[in-house]
Amino acid sequence: MIALMKKDRAPGAELVSIPVPEVGPKDVLIKVKAVAICGTDIHIYDWTPYAQARVKPPMIFGHETCGEIVSVGEQVTSFNVGDLIAVETHIPCGKCLQCQTGAQHICEKMAIIGVHTDGTFAEYAKIPAVCCWRLPKDTNPDLGAIMEPMGVAINGALKGEINNKSVAVFGCGPIGLFCLGAVAAWGATRIFAIEPNPTRLNMACQFAPNATFLNPTKDDVVKAVLKATGGRGVEVSIEISGSNQAAKMAFQVLSKRGRVSLVGLYAKPVELEPNDDIIEKEARVFGSAGRLMWQTWWDMQKLLESGKFDPMPAITHRFPLSEFQDALKLAKSGEAAKIILYP
Ligand code: ZN
Numbered sequence: 079m080i081a082l083m084k085k086d087r088a089p090g091a092e093l094v095s096i097p098v099p100e101v102g103p104k105d106v107l108i109k110v111k112a113v114a115i116c117g118t119d120i121h122i123y124d125w126t127p128y129a130q131a132r133v134k135p136p137m138i139f140g141h142e143t144c145g146e147i148v149s150v151g152e153q154v155t156s157f158n159v160g161d162l163i164a165v166e167t168h169i170p171c172g173k174c175l176q177c178q179t180g181a182q183h184i185c186e187k188m189a190i191i192g193v194h195t196d197g198t199f200a201e202y203a204k205i206p207a208v209c210c211w212r213l214p215k216d217t218n219p220d221l222g223a224i225m226e227p228m229g230v231a232i233n234g235a236l237k238g239e240i241n242n243k244s245v246a247v248f249g250c251g252p253i254g255l256f257c258l259g260a261v262a263a264w265g266a267t268r269i270f271a272i273e274p275n276p277t278r279l280n281m282a283c284q285f286a287p288n289a290t291f292l293n294p295t296k297d298d299v300v301k302a303v304l305k306a307t308g309g310r311g312v313e314v315s316i317e318i319s320g321s322n323q324a325a326k327m328a329f330q331v332l333s334k335r336g337r338v339s340l341v342g343l344y345a346k347p348v349e350l351e352p353n354d355d356i357i358e359k360e361a362r363v364f365g366s367a368g369r370l371m372w373q374t375w376w377d378m379q380k381l382l383e384s385g386k387f388d389p390m391p392a393i394t395h396r397f398p399l400s401e402f403q404d405a406l407k408l409a410k411s412g413e414a415a416k417i418i419l420y421p
Contacts, residue, residue, distance in 0.1 A: 079200055081199060082139065082140065082402055083139075085135055086135055087135055089123065093402070098201075099196065103151040104208070105154070105204045105206055106205055107148050107150075108143075108148065108163065108165075109148050110144075111145050112420060113142060113419050114220075114224050114227065114393075114419070116226075116227065118192070133194075138200050139197045140197040140198045141165065141226070142165075142198075142226045143203070143226070144213070144221070145198070145205070146160065147161045148202070164225040165191060166229075166375070167193075168182075168183050168184075170185040171187040184368070199421065220393055227252055227416070231318070232369070234316055235257050235260055238337050241266070242266075245266040245268070246269075246270040250272075251278060254271070254319070255282060255389075257318060259286065259388070261314075262285065262287075262288070263387040268290075269289035270302075271290070273292075273319075274295045277412065279291050281392075299327050310334070312333060313336045315338045322344060322346065325348040326350065329351075334359040335360050338363050338364065339364045340364070397420070399419045399421040405417050
């Protein structure tokens with residue numbers, strides 16, 4: 079099969095021809111139908127410090143995946159050949175305290191598909207059955223591929239109620255767009271979308287048409303949000319961008335007894351004013367990592383079935399896997415949202 083491999087501890091990646099993987103007793107083998115590019119893939123391709131600390135080449139990367147099961151290991155009872163699945167990328171050990179107390183998405187020995195184990199930029203991939211989410215047979219594989227990042231947005235947003243709340247979403251990359259569409263569908267009364275990239279801010283209009291759109295390079299975001307909320311601030315802040323400036327603003331725009339979900343990852347420490355930002359307003363702060371297994375997937379399924387939210391406009395480009403270089407270059411430009419590759 080053809081696969082995109084990170085061969086060396088250096089920038090770049092290479093298409094290689096390798097044998098189809100053999101499935102273990104608890105795995106399934108999928109024919110990869112669609113795989114979306116994630117920021118993590120760019121880190122791995124560029125060989126940033128994030129990748130250097132985690133990835134052990136040679137390895138196939140890629141992980142936001144939809145595939146059809148073509149064979150199952152002998153101990154797999156809950157999936158069958160022919161099933162269409164989306165891949166949950168967190169591999170839980172099933173034995174640690176977190177796994178056994180309802181938090182297997184933050185397993186103490188967690189491995190991530192396409193980061194710690196071979197990924198899915200390939201014609202076929204071996205996936206642990208414990209990481210498979212069955213999709214209705216008629217699901218568009220492109221939708222299946224974007225459910226993993228969509229789940230990041232859903233998990234971050236649903237750390238508390240959204241209905242009838244005012245919500246600020248910081249960052250309108252793909253996860254921010256999913257978040258905006260979801261909070262609009264769930265009945266947020268007032269939505270603020272904050273993003274410095276004009277292309278992305280423009281896309282946000284499609285996902286939450288009634289939102290207020292703010293560009294921090296031009297607008298005084300904190301002042302604008304406070305003014306629009308009677309000086310009280312928003313009840314919910316969701317920080318997805320990973321920008322230090324945005325993280326500070328997420329607290330500054332927060333109302334008393336509001337809650338902040340931190341979803342983005344920061345390259346350096348964020349300086350907050352705990353007295354003003356958290357203590358005196360009795361803010362609640364939630365870290366949000368990946369997706370709850372499987373609460374978030376059920377939440378996503380219900381949201382999609384409601385017909386009130388269409389995530390597909392977040393897919394802006396599609397390429398065959400062989401054109402991965404053009405696709406990754408475009409992904410880095412900030413001019414695309416979700417990009418799908420077809421092995
Ligand atoms: Zn575990």
